[in-house]
Amino acid sequence: MWSFPDKHIKSCRKDWRCDGCGIRLPVGSELFKMSGIGDGGFSEDVLCPECYRYFRENIEEFWDEDERVYSYYRGEIGERRKESDAIS
Numbered sequence: 001m002w003s004f005p006d007k008h009i010k011s012c013r014k015d016w017r018c019d020g021c022g023i024r025l026p027v028g029s030e031l032f033k034m035s036g037i038g039d040g041g042f043s044e045d046v047l048c049p050e051c052y053r054y055f056r057e058n059i060e061e062f063w064d065e066d067e068r069v070y071s072y073y074r075g076e077i078g079e080r081r082k083e084s085d086a087i088s
Helices: 049-057 076-087
Strands: 007-009 031-038 041-047
Touching: 031 049, 041 049, 049 076
Parallel strands: none
Antiparallel strands: 007 031, 031 041
16 A cells, blocks of 8 residues: 555644544544555545544554555544553
8 A cells, every 4th residue: 555645634624524533523623634545546534633643653553464554444543542541
C-alpha cells in the first residue's frame, strides 16, 4: 500500500464521523485525514485528534503482517483507547 502524507485539518467545513471511535465531528472540528492506495483502490480515513494521537503513539499495534499494511477496523482505535484508559 502506498500512503499519502496525513492531512491535519484545523477547522473542517462539513460534518464528519471519526473512523477510529465513531464520534461525530461537527463543522469547525479539528481532524486528521489519512489516505492511501492499495489493492482495493483509494481509501481515506478521518480521525479525531485523540484517535490520531493514539494511532501514531501505538502504530506497531496496527501492523498487519499478512497484508503488509497498517490497518484497523472501524471503531477499533476507540476501543483500544478505552482499554488503555481502564488499565492506566
